[in-house]
Amino acid sequence: MAKSFAYYPGCVAEFSSKELNSTTKALAPMLDIELVPMPSATCCGAGDIAEAKPNLYLALNVRILSEAEEMGMDIMTICNVCTMNLRRANKMVKEDPTLLEAVNAELTKAGARPYAGGTDVTHLLWYISTEEGLAQLEKQGPRGLNGLRVAPYYGCQLLRPSSVMGFEDPDKPQSMERLIRALGGEVADYEAKSKCCGFPIILARESVALKESHVALSQARDAGADCMVTPCPLCHLAMDAYQRKAEIANNTEYNMPVLHLPQLLGLALGLDRQVMQFSKHMVPVAPVAEIVGV
Numbered sequence: 001m002a003k004s005f006a007y008y009p010g011c012v013a014e015f016s017s018k019e020l021n022s023t024t025k026a027l028a029p030m031l032d033i034e035l036v037p038m039p040s041a042t043c044c045g046a047g048d049i050a051e052a053k054p055n056l057y058l059a060l061n062v063r064i065l066s067e068a069e070e071m072g073m074d075i076m077t078i079c080n081v082c083t084m085n086l087r088r089a090n091k092m093v094k095e096d097p098t099l100l101e102a103v104n105a106e107l108t109k110a111g112a113r114p115y116a117g118g119t120d121v122t123h124l125l126w127y128i129s130t131e132e133g134l135a136q137l138e139k140q141g142p143r144g145l146n147g148l149r150v151a152p153y154y155g156c157q158l159l160r161p162s163s164v165m166g167f168e169d170p171d172k173p174q175s176m177e178r179l180i181r182a183l184g185g186e187v188a189d190y191e192a193k194s195k196c197c198g199f200p201i202i203l204a205r206e207s208v209a210l211k212e213s214h215v216a217l218s219q220a221r222d223a224g225a226d227c228m229v230t231p232c233p234l235c236h237l238a239m240d241a242y243q244r245k246a247e248i249a250n251n252t253e254y255n256m257p258v259l260h261l262p263q264l265l266g267l268a269l270g271l272d273r274q275v276m277q278f279s280k281h282m283v284p285v286a287p288v289a290e291i292v293g294v
Contacts, residue, residue: 003132005076005122006068007035008086010233011043013078017233019277023262024078024124026275031128031136031265035076038067044085047200055106061089062103066115074120076127078262080158080232086121088164093117123158125231125261126167129175137182137269144268145185148291151220151228152176152187153258155235156196170194176229176261183268188225192216197238210249213238217246217254227257227288229264236260240282257285267292 013021028035041064050057064086068075077083093100094117104114127133152173159170168175173194177187198212217239220228230236240258247253259267263276263285273294278285 002029002032002034003127004034004036004073006038006071006073006119008038008041008064008068008075008077008082010077010079010082012233012237017236017260017280019280020078020233020236020260020262023260023266023271023276026271027262027266027269030140030269030271031133032139033076033127033136036071036073038064038071038075040067044082046081046085050085050088057085058089058092058099058103059106059110061086062093062100062115063107063110063112065090065119065121066107066113069115069119070113074122076122076124078124078231078260079234080123080155081234083121083123084157084164090117090119090121091164123167123231125158125175125179128265129179134178134182137179140269144270144292144294145180145183145264146292148185148267148288149188149224149226150180150185150264151190151223151225151256152180152193153197153216153220153228153230153235153239154194155230155232156194158231159194176231179261179265180229183265185264185268188220188223190216190219190223190225192219197232197235199234199238202238202242206245207249209238210242210246213242213246214250214252217243217256218250218252221254221256225256226291227259227285229259229261231261233260243283255283257281257283257288259285259288267294270294 198209
């Protein structure tokens, strides 16, 4: 029986990174996962609303948690920022009954269902890298990465703060490494894999942000990576869409294809390349597909 989740792709995967959303939905049945849409879910507000209007941030996120609770399912996300915001709001109201009561009063005024605190939030990476998730990969037969050398890039918000995220050691994460090896790939390890990509400041302080992405991209290149993989669409934008700008700003070349996590899984499991929409990437993915043999 498929494991069912209330599916919360977030804004970026539904609009500017549609290839992430389409790949995830096509991949799910292969992993015995049922992704149930959340038709009334809104944006989580990212970090902007949390800073500017914390009460609105809580109401937005708790309303999303409540919708999943009404569906009788936990939430699965494919975005680091969405995961962090939903888990942070969930932790805040679960640990403070008075705060939960106040937020529920606001939800009731708006005609929304109050939240009882019965929802958990997990990221696709967290689920698929556990024993249960890896068992689903085992059912797919021989691994298909053909020795592809992959640099895992976690970014910062899927790991920190550990009191909210709590899945693994934020300084020594290993979930993507386990997956890469299980899929028949090799890990290109490097220090900056858990550092910030710079995306949160890329519009306000582009030069500083490009230095952040340079550190990770150059280290991955120097570690001999054929490609980088990330579980976050915002990290993907920083590393892929802005890669040419980072090359110019830092007077170097990376030539580093950057895959979304579901695309790496899809390559290994034989998912149709058209579904994965590699043409949407700024850095060509063709060299990676050639190594894998698809």
